[in-house]
Amino acid sequence: MKLGNVLAAVFRRDWTMMKRYMVNSVSSLMSIYMVFMLIFMGLQSVSRYASTSGLDGSLEGTIVGFFVWTFTIYAFSNLSWNLTNEAQTGTLEQLYLAPCGFKWVGACTIVSDFVFSFVPIMLLLVAMMATTGKWLRVDLISLVPLLLITLLGGHGVGFALGGLALVFKRIQALFQIVQFVFIGLLVIPIHVPVAKYLPLAMGNYLIRRTMVDGVRLWRLPPADVLIAVAVGAAYLAVGIAIFSWCERVAKNRGLLGHY
Amino acid sequence: MSTSASALEVESLTKVFKDRGGIAVRAVDGVCFKVEQGEVLGLLGPNGAGKTTSIKCILGLMRPDSGRIALFGQDAQSAYPRILAKASAVLEGSRNLYWRMSVWENVTFFAALHGAASPEDRQYFGRLLKLFALEDKRDTEVRKLSQGMKQKASVVCALARRTPLVFLDEPTLGLDVETSLELRSVLKQLAREEGRTFVVSSHDMHVIQDVCGRVVIMSSGRVVVDDQVSHLMSLFRTKAYRIGLRGPSPDGLHARLAQEFAGATVTEAEAGAEIKVNLSEDNDIYRLMDVLRSMDSVIDQISREEVDLEKVYLEIVREERARS
Numbered sequence: 001m002k003l004g005n006v007l008a009a010v011f012r013r014d015w016t017m018m019k020r021y022m023v024n025s026v027s028s029l030m031s032i033y034m035v036f037m038l039i040f041m042g043l044q045s046v047s048r049y050a051s052t053s054g055l056d057g058s059l060e061g062t063i064v065g066f067f068v069w070t071f072t073i074y075a076f077s078n079l080s081w082n083l084t085n086e087a088q089t090g091t092l093e094q095l096y097l098a099p100c101g102f103k104w105v106g107a108c109t110i111v112s113d114f115v116f117s118f119v120p121i122m123l124l125l126v127a128m129m130a131t132t133g134k135w136l137r138v139d140l141i142s143l144v145p146l147l148l149i150t151l152l153g154g155h156g157v158g159f160a161l162g163g164l165a166l167v168f169k170r171i172q173a174l175f176q177i178v179q180f181v182f183i184g185l186l187v188i189p190i191h192v193p194v195a196k197y198l199p200l201a202m203g204n205y206l207i208r209r210t211m212v213d214g215v216r217l218w219r220l221p222p223a224d225v226l227i228a229v230a231v232g233a234a235y236l237a238v239g240i241a242i243f244s245w246c247e248r249v250a251k252n253r254g255l256l257g258h259y
Numbered sequence: 260m261s262t263s264a265s266a267l268e269v270e271s272l273t274k275v276f277k278d279r280g281g282i283a284v285r286a287v288d289g290v291c292f293k294v295e296q297g298e299v300l301g302l303l304g305p306n307g308a309g310k311t312t313s314i315k316c317i318l319g320l321m322r323p324d325s326g327r328i329a330l331f332g333q334d335a336q337s338a339y340p341r342i343l344a345k346a347s348a349v350l351e352g353s354r355n356l357y358w359r360m361s362v363w364e365n366v367t368f369f370a371a372l373h374g375a376a377s378p379e380d381r382q383y384f385g386r387l388l389k390l391f392a393l394e395d396k397r398d399t400e401v402r403k404l405s406q407g408m409k410q411k412a413s414v415v416c417a418l419a420r421r422t423p424l425v426f427l428d429e430p431t432l433g434l435d436v437e438t439s440l441e442l443r444s445v446l447k448q449l450a451r452e453e454g455r456t457f458v459v460s461s462h463d464m465h466v467i468q469d470v471c472g473r474v475v476i477m478s479s480g481r482v483v484v485d486d487q488v489s490h491l492m493s494l495f496r497t498k499a500y501r502i503g504l505r506g507p508s509p510d511g512l513h514a515r516l517a518q519e520f521a522g523a524t525v526t527e528a529e530a531g532a533e534i535k536v537n538l539s540e541d542n543d544i545y546r547l548m549d550v551l552r553s554m555d556s557v558i559d560q561i562s563r564e565e566v567d568l569e570k571v572y573l574e575i576v577r578e579e580r581a582r583s
Contacts, residue, residue, distance in 0.1 A: 002374035009371030013360065020359045020400075090354025093320055094416075098372040099344040105372065251322040254276065254286075254312065257351065 003108075006100055010108040014116055029120050032073075036066050036128055060134050064208045065186040067125050071147060072154040072182050072200060074121065078113040079106070079158030080175060084165045093257040102247075103240070106162075110155055114148070142210045142217035149225075150203025152232025154182070156239030157199065163239075163246030167255060199235045202228040264332030266424050266456035267294040267317065272326035274312050274480075286312045287323070288480035294458060296331075296423070299450045301471030301488070302460040303572055309480040310460045311350075314426050318348055330424060344373060347417045348426035353409030355416065358402035362393055362412045365401060366419045373420035380421065387415045390445050407438035414442065418449065424456045431463050443469045464569035468492075476572060478579040491571055498537045499564035500544070505557040508532035512554050519550060522577075531559055537574065 018025055043059060083106075086092035096102045122138075129135050157178060165171050188195045190205040206228055209215045217225075250256050274287040287309040294300045302310045315321040317328050319339045328335040335342050349355060356365050366384050370376065375383075388394045391411045401409055414430055430446075431439040447470055450457055461467055467474055468488060476484040484491065508525050516523040516534065520543070523536040538544055551558060 005371045005374050005376045009368050009376070013357070013364070013368050016360055016364055017357070089358070090351045091357060093315075093350050094355050094369060095372070096320055096340075097318060097343050097347060097420075099341055099374070100372075101340040248322065251320065254274075254315065254321045256315075256320050 003100055003104060006098065006105060007108045007111065010105065010112045011115070014109070014112045018116055025120065029124055032066075032070055033124055033127055037131065039066070040128075040132055059132055060136060060212045061208060063125070063128050063132060063134060063136060064211050065183075065204060066128065067121070067211075068147075068150060068200065068204045068207055069182055069186050070121050070124060071117065071151060072186075073179055074117040075110070075113065075151045075154040076158035076161070076178065076182075077175060078117070079110060079155060080161035080165055082109065083162040084169070084172075087166065087169070087257065090257065096256065106159075114151070136211040137214045139210060139214075139216060142215075143207065145217060146203060146207050146210060146228075149228050149232050150200055150207060152229075153199025153203070153235040156232075156235035156237070159236070159239035160242040163243035166243075166250040167246045167253075169255075196224075196227055197231055199231065202231055264296075264329070265293045266296045266298065266331060267292075267458070268327070268329040269293070269313070269317065270327040272313060272316060272328065273324050274309075274316055274321060275324050285480050287316065290326070290477070290480070290482050292475045292482055292485055294424075294456055296456055297450075297454045298473060299446075299457045299459065299471045301467035301474040302458055302477065303462075303464075303467055303474055304477035305576055307479075308477040310477055311428055312480075313477070314348065314350070314428055314458070314460060318346060318426065319343065320350075345422055346424045346426065347373065347420040347422040348428065349413050349417045349430055350426075350428050353401070353406065353413055355413045356401045356409065359400060361398045361400055362388070362404070362415070363397045365412060366416050369416040370419040370421070373422065375419060375421045380419075383421070384415075384419050387418055390448070391415055392441065407434045410434055411438070411442060414446075422455075424458070426458045426460070428460045429462065430459065431461060431466050439463065439466065446470050464567065464572055468568040474568070476575055478576050483579045484575055488568065492566060492568065498539060499566050499570070500534075500536050500538055500547075501562050501564045502534040502536070502547070502551075503530075503559040503561075504532040504534065504551075505559040506531050508534075509554045509556055512551075512556065515550055515554065520547065521581075522574075532556075535564065 039062060040059070043062065083092070086095060095105050098105050125138070161171065161175060161178065164174070182200060185198050185200040186204050188198065188201055190196055190201060196202045196205075202224060206220055206224060209220060210217065270291050272287050272290040273285065275283050275285050278284055286307075290309065290313055292300075302313070304310050312321060316323040316326075317335065319335065330342050330345050333342055357368070360368070363384075366388070367376070367381070370380060370384065385394075388397055391414070393408060393411055393415065396404060396408060401412060404412065410430065410433065414427065417425055417427070427446075431442055434442065443466055446457065446459070449455065450470070457470075459467065459471055471488055474484070474486065474488050474491065475482055507527055512532075513525045516525065516536065520536050520538070523534060526533050526535075536547065538547065
């Protein structure tokens with residue numbers, strides 16, 4: 001099947017690129033780890049000053065939040081940043097010549113990005129847990145589906161920003177703003193009204209339940225899981241719709257290969 | 260899909276852009292042409308003539324405002340993107356490649372997007388690399404190649420998709436003479452051996468003259484000529500004359516010729532004046548003789564000027580500009 005060929009080709013390309021840009025891949029993970037260290041040391045100082053024992057819960061939540069945030073940043077930035085980069089280097093139009101359609105090439109890229117970012121981010125998680133001494137439950141059977149559900153919203157944002165990049169080109173500043181917005185979405189408590197309908201929030205809450213409280217996927221409230229799936233799917237659909245609209249505008253104005 | 264259908268049919272293709280002031284610019288204006296299966300068509304035109312825009316509209320990379328495009332008898336717009344299984348393209352030469360990947364990695368990646376990934380396909384990729392003298396550079400990262408090699412690698416990537424129709428937009432851009440000759444020779448060989456249809460857009464007249472059987476010349480978004488290269492050349496060969504005069508040209512000859520024969524030039528040399536003129540009708544030569552006789556000019560020699568596609572092209576484009 002041709003889609004299988006496309007998926008295999010995208011995997012090979014991304015693996016090759018990851019090897020060729022190994023220093024960049026490692027240093028970006030290192031910088032994320034260093035940001036986490038700063039937050040961790042900040043939390044420690046606050047707890048010493050306030051002589052509070054309440055840090056335990058927030059530290060575990062911080063690890064989970066940071067872990068989900070890293071995955072989300074990888075998911076959304078790989079999609080939107082790669083699109084900008086491909087337009088800049090000139091390969092985007094060639095991807096648009098794929099008979100399966102660019103959206104499927106994009107979908108294969110998302111799958112490949114998830115697979116290739118999984119191991120490094122899991123290593124980052126191990127490093128965070130080792131640094132803090134807080135060992136969370138890593139139940140992959142529960143964790144992977146929940147991550148995929150949570151990342152739906154992140155991909156939706158990625159598609160929307162990728163579409164905007166096709167039309168407006170230089171929107172890197174917006175990428176950076178979105179990274180901070182994601183932090184806000186991850187720290188917002190789920191009991192705050194409408195929070196559960198925002199991207200990432202419900203997924204992050206469920207992942208915290210799994211990793212901190214040890215609740216397995218099938219023990220989670222089905223309504224909460226359904227909300228996470230529905231919210232993620234809705235944001236993904238909106239993101240794809242924005243991308244399609246921007247793609248049409250770019251094709252009308254002849255901007256697809258421009259940068 | 261009919262097997263006897265044209266490889267490409269473009270009917271009344273129009274693409275209008277708006278500039279920053281909101282003024283509509285007709286980049287492609289009612290363009291019509293056909294390319295038969297196995298044909299090598301040259302698409303010529305000055306910058307901004309609408310060549311690349313036409314190609315991008317055909318490939319679905321731009322949305323035309325109106326017109327119909329059919330690939331092998333199938334309506335392209337309704338069958339997009341599946342229809343792209345029949346077409347591939349080099350659009351921006353070396354920019355179409357991942358520079359951090361090797362030649363082979365690029366070839367196998369882009370070919371796989373078109374489903375060409377079998378062992379037999381890989382054998383074919385090897386043959387292409389050999390033909391384009393890139394065999395030794397197979398595992399070299401593209402960024403380490405010379406401009407000419409990058410350009411050839413991008414052509415290999417387009418050909419490796421094994422589509423029956425291939426668009427080559429400026430395939431020899433930035434190539435030295437030797438590499439350009441090499442590329443032309445390989446393209447001719449592939450067109451002959453594989454019976455694929457090629458649409459070659461280029462500013463390099465030698466490429467078009469050497470590789471293409473037919474040429475479509477565009478100017479200001481419109482097709483101004485659609486003819487066989489050989490016919491076009493013979494047409495212009497009979498029109499272009501060079502007349503040597505014994506001694507300098509008489510007073511007023513230049514003005515008289517300019518009045519009677521558009522584009523005629525007179526240059527003064529030590530041996531005598533030389534007139535270059537294009538005669539569009541059979542009896543124009545007699546009219547010219549009458550003019551020269553009336554001005555007491557003595558003809559030393561008359562010859563037909565040798566034309567090449569570049570001269571033909573320049574003349575057509577200039578005529579077209581003067582007309583519009």
